[in-house]
Amino acid sequence: MSITSSTTTSSASTLAFLALLGAGVAVGFSPNFARLSDLAPLASGFYRLAFAVPAIWLAVLLTGGRLEPLSRMAPRHRWRLLLAGLAFAADIAFWHLAIAQTTILEATLLSSTVPIIVSVASVFLFGERLKPLFVLGLAVALAGVTFLALQKTGAQVAPPNRLLGGIFALLAASFFAIYLLLIASVRQNSSTGTIMFYTTLISALAMAPFALAMSPTMLSGSLNGWLVLLGLAVISHAGGQGLMTFALAHLPTSFSSMMGLMQTAVAAVVAWMLFSEPLTLPMLASGAAILAGIWVCRKATAA
Known part of the structure; x- marks a missing residue:
């Protein structure tokens, strides 16, 4: 490998690492946006x-x-995009349900089991x-995750159902791991924008009937409510998941899954x-x- 080629590869790897850090920050805001929403969990997810x-x-x-037309993709990649979209819809559904049942910290802790699965x-x-x-x-x-999990929540208001929230969070982690593995294979042949657009569209269509059936209302009661939903969509999803999808082209899948820990x-x-x-000193x-x-x-992955 030439020096120029090696330098280019190193620069791409560094940029991907920075993108992954940005993804961790952007997605880290998602449970807080979801908690601020005045809609039911599945409506917010939709x-x-x-x-x-x-x-x-x-x-x-x-x-x-x-955006690459689906007709130009290999059949196996179209199927993987479809399955990735369905898996991500399930991840978002269980993730939002988890946030409604337990603390944000506990929900994110349990969802951080993604690296083990991936x-x-x-x-x-x-x-x-x-x-x-x-x-x-x-x-x-x-x-660090385990030690944090052993701390008492100390929340002023007790979560509705910590056990159920924990189960939902683990289910979300499992479906997100499936999503990561599916898009990792497609990412080598398609652009970040193409993958994000199609998987998000499929996820939204899959989520719609469940949100309509299980939510008291689909309309936010205030301008702030709609702005929260826009922040959830633009910052946490389009921004965070987009940066993560970009990183997958240059970093191993196992390392990219570490975003969940950040x-x-x-x-x-x-x-x-x-x-x-x-947020105590032990935390x-x-x-x-x-x-x-x-x-x-x-x-380790750069070595």
Whole structure:
């Protein structure tokens, strides 16, 4: 490999890593946006997807990109996009239900099991090898997550149903892992905008009947309510998921799934500021361990 080629590859890898960090921050705001919404969980989830569709299309247009017609894709990629869209709809549905039943911190903690699911699946499905340094980083990050989970919530208002919320969060993590694995294979042949547009459109269509059937109303009662839904769609979905999809083209799937751990730290801090969910010194130490684990994993995949 030439020096120029090596430099280009390194720059792309660095840019992808920065995109992944940005994705973690943007998606970390999603549970707080969802908590601020005045609509039922599935209605909020639907608007997150529906409002993101035109936002993604506009972003592709403004950046000079183009959406690849489905007819030009290989049949196997079309099927993977369809399944990815359905998996993401299930992820969003269970994720929003989890936030409504337990604390934001607990929901994000349990959803951060995605790296375990993805890493193990990547070994069997894609033949990825987990380097010892990566395993060490993952262990440090998960140790931080575990220590954080052992802390009492300390919330002023007790969550409606922590057990049910935990189950929903784990289901969301499982479906998001499936989504990651599916789009990782398609990302090698299609652009970020193409994948985001089609999977989001499919997810919105899949979510619509469930949101209509299970939500008391589909109309927000205030301008602030609609702005919250726009933030959820544009910042957390179009921005966060778009950056993550871009990163998948340059980073191993197992490392990209670490975004969920950073999301936990961001969500916890924002929930502390907005909803007074406690953020103690042990919690801060746990967050530091999570970020340290992410950095170690980064070094392992760059080696």
